[in-house]
Amino acid sequence: MHRLARALWLIPRCLHPQGPIPRRYSTPSAASSSVDSQVQRLLDGVLQGQRWALAEAITLVESTRAAKQQQATALLTLVLAEQQRRLREQGRDALSLRIGVSGSPGAGKSTFLECLGSYLANDERNHKVACLTIDPSSRITGGSLLGDKTRMANLSRNPRAFIRPSPSSGALGGVTRTTAEAILLCEAAGYDVVFVETVGSGQNEYVVADMVDVFVLIVAPGGGDELQAMKRGIMELCDVVVVNKADGDLLPAARRTQSDYISALKFLQPRSHSQSFPWRPKVVRVSSVTGEGMEKAWSTLEEFRGMALESGHLEEQRRRQNLLWMWRFVNDHLQDLFRNDPAVQRQAAATEHAVLQGTLTPLAGAQVLMEAYYRRK
Ligand SMILES: Nc1nc2c(ncn2[C@@H]2O[C@H](COP(=O)(O)OP(=O)(O)OP(=O)(O)O)[C@@H](O)[C@H]2O)c(=O)[nH]1
Ligand SMILES: [Mg+2]
Structure with a gap:
């Protein structure tokens, strides 16, 4: 099989574009040589930590x-250069902590972020906290944005916090690749703790896990929730499990759930575990309503950060993630090119039909489309 054809065949399902793909084809050097005033204005604003500039x-x-x-490519190139400069000057202290937060709908992710975020962004701790919340349901109902605003009412008023619900249209399960770029922008604006919240709905957890340093799974007590997480393989992704809603009548169930998770995790290969970085997933119990356990939750995340920085794991993982994203962008671009080609489009419906009917194997179907692509005038 031709190399490009093979590459296309190997593109994982999860990366298929589901709508117009935002792509930038200019090279960074070409982009940076012509910085326009709009880009400069945004760059200045972002680096000064202005929220309007970050939002724009x-x-x-x-x-x-x-x-x-x-313009976005130009801006990001300049932001990266600034990040490199800060890293040279300040060393590892300049690195933020990127935290992925996932869990079933209603597990209490937003409430947890409101509580932990407010704990971190108070006068004493003085962290700058960004929450990028991604909710696939917003595409249909448009209602979750409002919901998150009310659930994060305190945090959204805190001048040290920035909350950004991501539109999910045109993206895989609500996780846009641009979220990775939004993280960079938040860091450039001085946010040293960046949360990415996503609803646990399959593939998008993997995408989020590939853009964060530490992955947190939020579970509610009982209800067979733990089994769901096991089934979906999400537990293999997580570095920290937070058993939420450990208050009132739910406290005994929360204790049981915590010990269930501790036992279950013993049998799993942790996501971030190596000889130099011997992290074992931890299970903490919190109440996002009373705030109990937040200190423990944060000290666990800090412990992870300390160990990950010390061992070089954090930087190494980010380097690997950058490479992964580069190839994802290439994959997406090639997919776009291929799927939008008129010769492919002419054949697509009939070939899809034949594969659906079982009269053509997936591989044979792909070959039909690839031949159409290479023979096109
Ligand atoms: N008792 C109790 N209720 C909680 C706690 N945390 C969240 N809740 C409640 O659980 C419900 C769901 O909370 P959310 O924070 O919206 O959950 P979520 O996981 O963000 O939900 P989605 O974004 O819809 O997936 C709300 O009614 C919260 O008030 C907690 O610690 N204790
Ligand atoms: Mg939520």
Whole structure:
């Protein structure tokens, strides 16, 4: 099979574009040589930690318009250069902690973030906290944004916090690749703790796990929730399990759930475990309503960060993630090119039908489309 054809065949299902793909094809050097005033204005604002600039910059990277995409590339290139400079000057202390937060609908992710975020962004701890919340249901109902605003009422008023619900349209299960770029922008604006909240709905947890340093699974007490997490393989992704709602009548069930998780995790190969980084997933119990356990939850995350920095794991993992994202962008671009090709489009419906009917194998179907692509005029 031709190499490109093979590459296309190997593109995982999870990366298929589901709508117009925001792509930027200009090279960083070309982009940076022509910094326009709009980009400069945003860059200055972001680096000064201005929230309006951060919000506008994220909107820019999410834009699908070609001219905006070029501006976004220019902006991100300058942001990266600034990050490198900070890293040289301040060393590892300049690195934020990127925390993925996932869990079934209603497990209490938003309430947990409101509680932990407020704990971190108070006068004493003085952290700057960004929450990028992604909710696939917002595409249909449009209601979750409002919901999150009320659930994170305190945090959204805190000047040290930035909350950004991501639009999920045109993206895999609500996780846009631009979320990875939004993380960079938040860091450039001085946010040293960046949360990415996603509803546990299959593939998107894997995508989020690939853009964060530490992955937290939130579970509610009892209800067979733990089994669900096991079934979906999510437990293999997590570094920390937070048993939420450990208050009132739910406290005994929360204790049981905690010990169930401790036992279950003993049999799993942890996501971040190596000889130099011997992290074993921890299970903590909290109440996001009373705030109990937040200190423990944060000290566990800090312990992870300390160990990950000390061992070099954090930087090594980020390097690997960057490579992964580069190839994902290439995959997406090739997919886009291929799927939008008129010759492929002419054959697509009939070939899909034949594969659906079982008269053509998936591989034979792919070959039909690839031949159409290579023979096109
Ligand atoms: N008793 C108790 N209730 C909680 C706690 N945390 C969250 N809740 C309640 O659980 C419900 C769901 O909380 P959310 O924070 O919206 O859950 P979520 O996981 O963000 O939900 P989705 O974003 O819809 O997936 C709300 O009614 C909360 O008030 C807790 O620690 N204790
Ligand atoms: Mg939520």
